[in-house]
Amino acid sequence: MPAEDEYQGRYLAHQRRKAAVLAQILAERHSGRRFADRPVGDGDLEPLLDAAARAPSSCARRGVAARVVRGRDATALLGGLLVGGVGWIHRAPAVVLLVADPVAYKAGDEVRFMPYLDAGVMAQDLMLAAAAAGMASCFVNPAVREPNRDFFTARFCAGGLFCGAVAVGWPWEES
Template sequence: MSLKARLKKQQGLRRAVKRAKVYKEYFADATFMSRHLLDGGPDPEHEQYRIMILSHSLEKGLSYRNARVFGRTKAEDLMARLEKSSDTTRRSSAFSIGFEVLRSWTDFIKSREVEDVQAAAIRGRLDALSEDSSPVGVGFRAGVASAAHLDATSWGGLPFEEFVRGRHSTRRFADSPVSDDDLQLCIELAMRSPSACNRQMVGLRVFDDPKSKELLYKTLHGTGGVDFDTCRLAVVTFDARSLDFYGERNQGYLNAGLFAMTLVYSLQWKGIGSCLLQFGNTFAEERTLAQGLSLQPGERIAVGIAFGVPEPDGVVPASIRRDVSEVFSVR
């Protein structure tokens, strides 16, 4: 027996090595996250996420029951950020959202106060800003919206239980293309997933070119049995530049998970099979992959996904779930 084989049999040594690797990986994570947090520097992405956070805070206040006059400091901060924003930010959705939220906020203040000097001044600055830089995506109205569509009776006829029970991971795909229109719609629906302060920091990166696809296929875990030639491969990422403080260190993974599950259900709804592929790689492997796939500097990979038109009459693992009593408790 070789020395390496004998060392592998030493359980105490194996645990010590595993523990050292855990510390190494978490230290690399901490270094990366610290470098790319929202207060990391004058990055256009930082600028946009800060606008999103302030916008969400004002929107949330507008939706309160019996809302009182509020948000003067945040409104002023948001207005100043819009005025100082870079050309890149002025072409972004974040800019438009901030602009429209402030417009709703000034309308709200006007409805509560006979005359408010600060709100009137901000409205004037908005008008001037609109003339100087027309916000993209104008046509929606941020602020508050009717919740009438949330009436439970309108959802009662949907066979949601059957839909959820019918979902399974698909690894065998037919040689048929996925419609770009269907994929765009599924992504749009996945974007309805909750995200921290509506920052929408999650992205879907699809790789169809053979070199990138092969790199991803060989790096991700769980690709065994996945039809490489007929599937499309992608990664769900989150932008670490959207995170604000140490308490949000895992927020990106949570948001990416919410997005990924909504995406999987949306794909199923359109008859597209999918399989989430675990990203359990080292930090160094992730950075190599990020470079090879030309990801943004602050992007982190949360999970991979293979998708395509399911093979007719294919088989899948039964994957029986645990009993509800084993995962549910009331205390």
């Protein structure tokens, strides 16, 4: 095996540093359902939404979009509609809804599962970006109470297929 030149050595050291940073982010990543009373601005969300938009998707369709919901009234409404958000989601400064365009999933009955897989990858990338930014996040499953489904879809999804959500905010710090 040939000896490593100085350029290759720097490159390999850089790769090891990147791997260490990713390993640290993965180790620190956890679900946070308590958030500080600190707003999440557009600039705070931008790298998270960029990470979600760049996430791999089935057949490179990019059939799932991220829609940001903010404001106490809107997040409280989500808390009443989403089974997984009961009792806590209203405290999130921002909730990113993952909404699929069913037209993007045409082969057979793949609309039953592929949008959820794509949304899961998006959610994971978004949550890793949140951890890298020092933010807390938590995935919210796509279950909506049966009597509220039509209202939820009309209010938040506009013809799309709701595939889950990620609540995002600055971490709660106990005094």
